[in-house]
Amino acid sequence: MSIQTSRRTRRTVLRGLGVSLALPWMESLAPRAIAGAATPSAPPRRMAFMFVPNGVHLPDWTPHREGYGFDLPHILSPLASVQDDVMVLSGLTHDKGRANGDGAGDHARSASVFLTGAQPRKTAGENIRSGVSVDQVAAQAAGAATRFASLELGCEAGRSAGNCDSGYSCAYSSNISWSSESTPVGKETNPRLVFERLFGDGTPRKHDKHAAAREEMKKSILDFISDDARKLQNQLGRNDQQKLDEFLYGVREVERRIERSDEDPKISVDVEYPIPKGTPSDYAEHIRLMCDMMVLAFQTDRTRIATCMFADAGSNRSYRHIDVPDGHHDLSHHRGDAAKHAKIREINRFHVAQLAYFLQRLKATPEGNGTLLDHSMICYGSAISDGDRHNNENLPVLLAGHGGGSLDMGRHVRVRSETPMCNLFLSMLDRFGTPVDFVGDSTGRISELQI
Template sequence: MFITRNHLSRRTVLQGLGVTLGLPFLDAMVPAQTPLRLTAAAPKSRFIAIEMVHGAAGSTAIGRSMNYWSPAQEGRDFAFTKSLQPLEPLREYITVVSNTELHNAMSLVPDEDGPMADHARSSAVFLTAAHPRRTAGGDIHAGPSIDQIYAKVVGRDTRLPSMQLCIEDNAIAGECGYGYSCTYTHTISWASPTTPLPMERSPRRVFNSMFVPDAPNGQRTGSNTASLLDSLPDAIRSMKRRLGVRDRTTLSDYLDHIRAIEKRIQEVERRNAITPKTQTNEPLSVPDSFNDHVDLMFDLQLLALTCDLTRVITFKMGVDRSQRIFPESGVTTPFHTLSHHRESPERIEEFARLNQYHVGKATQFIDNLRRTKDGDGNLLDHSLVLYGSPMGDSHVHEHRFLPLFLAGKANGALQGNRHVVCPADTPMANVLLTVMRKLGVDTHQIGDSTGEIAL
């Protein structure tokens, strides 16, 4: 196979009854004696955006003085801070960006003032840097978001142009405070200024969209213990006969990963069927535990990127006014209550510990990208992950000193191991513009951007 330069297409799939299973990167996808960059298996840049809502302890005056989020040292080899400490083993892939603001998330005219207005606007501005129109009706206006700008460039090459995921209620109808539509609150992804994209929180529906596209929406396929792999034994055996030893191991590990995730989803559904959830509209496959839910959603994202099902993902890890408690963090105060810390040093420090926990969950995913082979490197070499919040000091609903970091090398466009300190009040839109250009999109402007930053 290799001598004749015959090879597997990167788009090769295994098909069974109602199942379409993409493959991970395999050595057999590269013709012999051909540079990888000249093949269909040449690494492509992925973009993943993660929003953790309602600011960070390090954005407060006390938090900045204590360096809870932003490092004290600019440039390379900075000391990782309390909130960012989980990322330290991945230093060579991390770029921390400080001193940005989202002006368009603020009240621009007196009619927009009000305690709930910042909640309503924040998420809509996170990836668009556009000021949302104040309306509770259908004439919403924000976007487009950078994930969808990128999806228009690379989405035609994958089965799913993009994926939009979340953890908490993804309703996008009605009013969510001070005359603003809930649409603004419950999505960070906008295909156009008037087209928000709903976000999915059900692991089952995400799994089915990836591998069983014709399954009834949100429903299980087969019995509670059946696997989609049960319909693929012949295709799997046939494929393995065509592969070398290393590729067979890679494929087996990939199939084991799929089955492990499938079993976890089935177990959640089994438990919830025995003990019905208190919210009748909650999908059966959503775990009660944030920890379990977020791990499942990150693992599904890893699968989608591994088999090149999509190259664009947005993930909203919460909603501003959530009173969820995160027991694994060691913090017992409800989220929204703690984020309104009343300038108490003790509560701000406690909030920093909660920020560290959330960063840690994203770090596990980022590290798994690093551990996953892709072309001539790994998925983190070929990805750009943006993590942050559209708020800074959540107690006063301020949109300055935003907590933000980037992870990955974006196919060499980013160096990593850097803390970039922007001039005071630099638009976060400049980061979004820079990200697009690092991903190869020649975009003139994003929101209120004024130029690139030096990443």
């Protein structure tokens, strides 16, 4: 075993049997300052995009007040502890989520258009076509700076082929990340496999071999880098020693939760597909584990770009754990029924509560003179407004994080009607350091984000 420094990210890496554990930035390990040299660069910026299906119940989503100190309606109430880190954006539109002559298939279009702003070709065959998604625009420009150019996660396996929505391929419904017009980037839904990918060393074949060996020995990944960790402690100042202990403890806690998921009986009536080993049967725990993976990936600089689909487009998952046994998609066709509205808003609130968990984790993770949340931009929302109308204007969109101090948060901002959501993406890419002339159907930047 040996302590190394990644040439790509200048992060200290501890290695063991098939383990490559990159550490958070620590002052004790930073290069010594040279007289006359520039001050150390600021922490990198990160972006994450989170998708929820079937729209929301807008009356319980949209704040009544605009600007600072906006009210938190029922759906957004879980954000109370991070309200100053969040911006509610009203008025954004995804025109290419509309039929525009292509007829039915709004759910498939909503996922495909979410990050691309491109009209998907209506086909259930192999000749799929959409556009390059904003996360992949950034990954193609800056992904070489980290071990993984981007990380694509989800909580429903979905399908990659076949007809899933009125003549649209399942590839549209199951993916929000596209590396080219014809290539969706498949998401990983198994937390154990994500964990192994983040901290594994070597080729995928070696990953599997080493993971199997560790599992057979019933040992944690930390057992294999413990010698390196002890040696490193001697090089660290007191604050960084505590930071290392807290980081390793956090990694082990995530690993334990994955192990508990392995032991789950996997009895679930909420989905129609088998739940693989390593995947919790508890939906909230599944989402939170994926959120923890993104936090660890950002903290260790394994990647700076991530996407996560809480569920696939048109998902009809049941939410019995919050006393909503009905299918989500079925409920979204509410036809004005007040009882269905009440159930939909509880599903929406549950999703926002998982977002709040993610933001709180980022905010609780120190980095430099701030936190991971200070240096991140998190876009959360849906490309359908109301699930009954299937409309694509005035989308439910949240932007969280401070983008390295480039965003004026804690506000409800209403942009001009029909403003393309891709204008938000252009603005985010500017702040990420990968500016481009356009994304999808963008027409310009959103000036209201400026501080």
